[in-house]
Amino acid sequence: MPPNMTYQRGHRVHGKKPRHPLRDPCTTISELLCSVQRFWLWNLESGILDAAVRPRCALGSGSIALPWRDNSSRPWTRAALVTVFLALCTAATLHAQTANVSIPAWVETNDCPKPPKFEAALNGKAVPVTAQIGPGSDQVILVVLDLTGDLTLVDAAKQALVAEVSKLTPNAWVGLLRTQDGLHVLADPGATRQPLIDAIHSLSNSNEPGLLETVQSALALADGVMRKSPVRVSVLYITDGSIYSYREDYTNPVINESDPHDLSRRFPEALINDKISKLLEASSSLEAPLFVVHLNYRRDRLNLAYQNGLETLADATGGKCNVCRSLAEIPEAIAAMFARISSAWRLTLALPTRIHYNIQIHLSAPCGDGGLRISWRTRLRPKEG
Numbered sequence: 001m002p003p004n005m006t007y008q009r010g011h012r013v014h015g016k017k018p019r020h021p022l023r024d025p026c027t028t029i030s031e032l033l034c035s036v037q038r039f040w041l042w043n044l045e046s047g048i049l050d051a052a053v054r055p056r057c058a059l060g061s062g063s064i065a066l067p068w069r070d071n072s073s074r075p076w077t078r079a080a081l082v083t084v085f086l087a088l089c090t091a092a093t094l095h096a097q098t099a100n101v102s103i104p105a106w107v108e109t110n111d112c113p114k115p116p117k118f119e120a121a122l123n124g125k126a127v128p129v130t131a132q133i134g135p136g137s138d139q140v141i142l143v144v145l146d147l148t149g150d151l152t153l154v155d156a157a158k159q160a161l162v163a164e165v166s167k168l169t170p171n172a173w174v175g176l177l178r179t180q181d182g183l184h185v186l187a188d189p190g191a192t193r194q195p196l197i198d199a200i201h202s203l204s205n206s207n208e209p210g211l212l213e214t215v216q217s218a219l220a221l222a223d224g225v226m227r228k229s230p231v232r233v234s235v236l237y238i239t240d241g242s243i244y245s246y247r248e249d250y251t252n253p254v255i256n257e258s259d260p261h262d263l264s265r266r267f268p269e270a271l272i273n274d275k276i277s278k279l280l281e282a283s284s285s286l287e288a289p290l291f292v293v294h295l296n297y298r299r300d301r302l303n304l305a306y307q308n309g310l311e312t313l314a315d316a317t318g319g320k321c322n323v324c325r326s327l328a329e330i331p332e333a334i335a336a337m338f339a340r341i342s343s344a345w346r347l348t349l350a351l352p353t354r355i356h357y358n359i360q361i362h363l364s365a366p367c368g369d370g371g372l373r374i375s376w377r378t379r380l381r382p383k384e385g
Contacts (some may be wrong), residue, residue, distance in 0.1 A: 100130060101287065106345065106346045107345070108372075116339055118346055121363075133345065138229075142175045145176070146177070146214075148207060151205070153330065157293070181216050218224070218290075244303075273310075292314050293334055297323070307321075307323050359380055361378055
């Protein structure tokens with residue numbers, strides 16, 4: 001593809017100057033993160049977040065602090081306001097969600113002289129591909145750092161990350177977040193790389209990993225960007241955490257030491273598997289792919305279950321997970337992830353009027369008498385309309 005060619009809304013545009021991928025130039029990742037967290041807190045907590053009180057959401061970078069109202073005051077007013085708010089938000093969101101879905105796809109081998117033209121089927125029934133946005137088009141990459149351990153591994157990862165973001169084209173916008181105590185925005189996506197690089201170098205390690213607690217928020221944030229603009233969006237976690245270091249205990253300790261038949265002895269990874277299952281369900285309707293580079297392979301049973309769980313979660317979104325077994329593998333793994341992210345297609349598929357709760361997706365890309373070898377996200381759960 002020529003370097004000066006981009007795809008917007010499924011059409012090729014020549015010589016277009018790189019633009020901000022968000023339609024509203026005043027919108028930042030911090031603001032989107034704030035709106036995502038506010039909406040989730042309204043749904044998940046019994047307390048009520050006061051919409052009249054302005055939340056302390058950083059417009060550039062920083063953390064999110066949410067004010068709470070006393071639950072004892074004016075319960076009928078609170079209930080009415082929340083009901084109306086959720087109804088309006090749900091109606092506005094579901095209209096876009098039920099019209100179409102977007103999935104990532106990759107052309108693994110391309111020996112076709114013409115650009116690929118994808119064909120799609122949902123649960124065996126053909127559906128139109130309403131837009132296909134390919135490599136070279138605008139993209140947003142949300143890099144989330146979850147670093148806790150060996151400084152040698154962390155420094156190697158930071159150097160590789162700086163090297164890869166420096167190679168990206170100007171229309172690739174990279175945002176930087178960290179996970180400790182919730183998602184915190186360190187650098188909003190922008191055309192200038194230096195603030196991003198400075199933020200990478202200045203980030204210090206934490207004592208506790210935060211991937212399992214923040215990955216759903218990160219994917220929801222990326223999903224919000226995708227629904228706002230016709231750009232490719234991906235989430236990349238770089239982590240080194242051990243399952244034993246999490247604030248929440250996932251070790252499933254033996255309940256009855258005197259009982260040799262206690263099931264917790266036979267299934268010590270049960271809490272890890274349960275957490276991964278919940279994340280799979282929660283992210284099944286979120287459209288952005290997840291990529292994970294884990295810097296430190298561990299061989300014990302619980303960490304193997306954790307690492308396998310990360311691979312399962314990434315695969316379910318159409319992304320990938322790579323666990324590094326040595327220091328030398330770290331730059332290669334990060335470079336491979338950026339190459340994968342940059343080569344992604346974003347395909348928008350029209351949904352039929354009635355669709356099963358969990359759809360199975362099949363893609364093809366005909367070329368002459370055969371077809372291209374492609375890969376894609378195979379399952380997605382549309383949000384109910």
